Amino acid sequence: MRTNVKHIELECINCHTRIQLNRAVSGSCPACGETILEARYELGKINVHDWMSALKQRRPNLWRYHEVLPIFDTDNIISMGEGGTPLVKSRTLAANLGLKHLYIKDERQGPTGSFKDRQATVAISALHEMGVEELVVASTGNVAIAYAAYCARAGIKLWAFFPSLAPVEKLREAALYGAEIIQIAGNYDQTKELAARFAQSKGVFLDRGIKSVAAIEAMKTMAYEIGEQLGRELEGNERWRAPDWFIQAVSGGMGPIGVGKGFREMYDFGMIDSMPALGVIQSTGCAPMVEAFSRGQRVATPIEHPTSVIVTLSTGNPGRSYELLYDYVSDYGGHFISASDEEAFSATLVLARNDGMSVEPATGVTFAGLFKMVQQGVIKPDDVVVVNLSGHTMPVETQILGQRWLRSVDIPEHEEQASVVPEEGLVSALEQMDSHSHVRRVAIVEDNVDAARLIARIIQARGNYDVQLAHDGASGIQLIRSTKPDLVILDLMMPDIDGFTVIDTMKADPALANIPIVVVTAKELTARERARLGTQVNMLLQKGSFIDEDFITGLVSELD
Numbered sequence: 243m244r245t246n247v248k249h250i251e252l253e254c255i256n257c258h259t260r261i262q263l264n265r266a267v268s269g270s271c272p273a274c275g276e277t278i279l280e281a282r283y284e285l286g287k288i289n290v291h292d293w294m295s296a297l298k299q300r301r302p303n304l305w306r307y308h309e310v311l312p313i314f315d316t317d318n319i320i321s322m323g324e325g326g327t328p329l330v331k332s333r334t335l336a337a338n339l340g341l342k343h344l345y346i347k348d349e350r351q352g353p354t355g356s357f358k359d360r361q362a363t364v365a366i367s368a369l370h371e372m373g374v375e376e377l378v379v380a381s382t383g384n385v386a387i388a389y390a391a392y393c394a395r396a397g398i399k400l401w402a403f404f405p406s407l408a409p410v411e412k413l414r415e416a417a418l419y420g421a422e423i424i425q426i427a428g429n430y431d432q433t434k435e436l437a438a439r440f441a442q443s444k445g446v447f448l449d450r451g452i453k454s455v456a457a458i459e460a461m462k463t464m465a466y467e468i469g470e471q472l473g474r475e476l477e478g479n480e481r482w483r484a485p486d487w488f489i490q491a492v493s494g495g496m497g498p499i500g501v502g503k504g505f506r507e508m509y510d511f512g513m514i515d516s517m518p519a520l521g522v523i524q525s526t527g528c529a530p531m532v533e534a535f536s537r538g539q540r541v542a543t544p545i546e547h548p549t550s551v552i553v554t555l556s557t558g559n560p561g562r563s564y565e566l567l568y569d570y571v572s573d574y575g576g577h578f579i580s581a582s583d584e585e586a587f588s589a590t591l592v593l594a595r596n597d598g599m600s601v602e603p604a605t606g607v608t609f610a611g612l613f614k615m616v617q618q619g620v621i622k623p624d625d626v627v628v629v630n631l632s633g634h635t636m637p638v639e640t641q642i643l644g645q646r647w648l649r650s651v652d653i654p655e656h657e658e659q660a661s662v663v664p665e666e667g668l669v670s671a672l673e674q675m676d677s678h679s680h681v682r683r684v685a686i687v688e689d690n691v692d693a694a695r696l697i698a699r700i701i702q703a704r705g706n707y708d709v710q711l712a713h714d715g716a717s718g719i720q721l722i723r724s725t726k727p728d729l730v731i732l733d734l735m736m737p738d739i740d741g742f743t744v745i746d747t748m749k750a751d752p753a754l755a756n757i758p759i760v761v762v763t764a765k766e767l768t769a770r771e772r773a774r775l776g777t778q779v780n781m782l783l784q785k786g787s788f789i790d791e792d793f794i795t796g797l798v799s800e801l802d
């Protein structure tokens with residue numbers, strides 16, 4: 243379907259020159275060089291009232307607003323049903339804060355679990371429409387994950403650059419979708435710089451983040467949804483409604499900038515009667531906007547070395563973004579405030595235990611900031627407040643719950659073992675032996691090649707060990723004789739010469755008898771076998787069947 247997009251223009255936010263939106267737009271103003279251009283839509287051709295009622299029939303995803311999104315042909319949309327997230331009314335937390343109208347925009351419910359799915363669907367659809375086939379992005383995690391998923395659908399090759407502090411779980415998820423993962427030993431600002439250099443030298447399209455039209459336009463869809471949802475909640479569906487506050491923790495500030503633009507558009511179209519104030523929260527360890535605001539300055543001084551562990555919010559140099567937010571707050575009200583990592587972690591627990599929603603640390607910062615603004619009386623009890631619940635939990639546990647959240651229970655021996663390769667057991671065995679006698683050389687005798695490699699990786703991840711593999715009992719004995727390892731990791735069930743025989747052979751040879759042995763076996767041992775192992779081995783670890791990483795990688799490369 244072709245949409246009527248002839249009415250889209252770009253406007254320079256500095257000199258207000260208008261430029262036709264077309265495939266050749268280079269991204270800066272031809273008159274003054276300004277890098278931020280805003281999309282302008284003339285809804286004059288559409289009757290706004292008719293549009294608002296037509297919307298009621300459309301599906302609840304963000305493309306329902308395609309008339310105000312920068313795409314020429316809706317056939318080019320790459321979508322997984324993103325947007326249309328619930329606006330959940332808070333009960334317990336609101337009551338505890340003394341707020342009558344606290345609403346939580348649950349962006350965890352996007353396809354990859356954060357509000358970056360909005361940016362991904364709009365940006366990747368636009369790039370797909372332009373014929374871009376390869377893309378570079380710098381990200382602290384969520385943009386890369388969302389882009390990786392949408393690029394997979396669009397058939398676009400993605401190069402994702404991450405700063406060193408980005409949680410490895412996020413890198414892995416982006417890798418799962420087939421992105422090339424590059425981790426930079428530096429902070430987020432340095433990562434962006436390197437990604438830009440890489441893109442330039444390879445001649446690959448670089449995602450311009452906050453300076454791209456698609457990003458701002460994507461984020462503004464939150465405003466349209468909130469307006470429509472609050473209208474249903476508070477105005478009985480008759481009119482749309484802006485909240486008194488939109489609250490979000492920021493890094494570059496794309497979310498509130500886009501949302502602010504969305505509300506201004508709706509206001510100009512006559513869809514709402516008021517504009518929300520913006521509550522902009524930063525992490526105390528990286529709060530250039532908050533610091534500038536408290537000094538009354540419109541230009542922020544960059545933070546060279548962010549100290550927060552919450553890497554999602556680690557833009558040290560906000561550049562023009564802060565000016566845009568500052569101007570918005572001067573025009574329509576708002577507040578900049580920071581919260582420490584500890585305050586964010588404890589706010590995360592409060593939210594989870596009051597309202598049953600678990601969020602990632604960056605969103606914890608949002609709620610910590612909300613608590614402060616309520617305590618300080620900046621937000622009033624009657625205010626209608628919408629909070630952007632920007633991202634899901636992962637990988638929060640290690641930071642928030644600490645060590646003592648789990649009780650583990652041993653299963654009686656005869657019951658089935660469901661576990662995979664016993665990584666923790668292996669690591670603690672290694673550490674134990676390492677503390678007794680210095681372990682450098684490890685021999686793994688295991689006929690399952692994948693299991694052997696996995697064990698080798700687990701061990702090598704713990705330090706600089708010299709690991710040798712043998713895949714049957716006979717070559718295992720040879721290997722042990724020739725290398726005299728400090729530790730043998732042994733499978734029991736091998737064809738021809740099995741693990742029991744390897745043990746017997748070692749114990750019979752004075753030169754090998756004292757080498758510690760860790761047995762890793764998938765086999766349920768009989769009483770006799772247990773007795774036979776007796777005190778000959780230092781540790782016995784059970785492994786279950788495991789999903790094999792190499793097997794899957796092999797499959798994928800065969801499909802290529």
Ligand SMILES: *Cc1c(COP(=O)(O)O)cnc(C)c1O
Pocket residue numbers: 356357358384385491492493494495496497498554555602604605632633634
């Ligand atoms: C990107 C991100 C933020 C910060 O968003 P900006 O508006 O770009 O500053 C906050 N929370 C989560 C979960 C994010 O992924």
Ligand SMILES: [Zn+2]
Pocket residue numbers: 254255256257258259271272273274275276
């Ligand atoms: Zn200009």
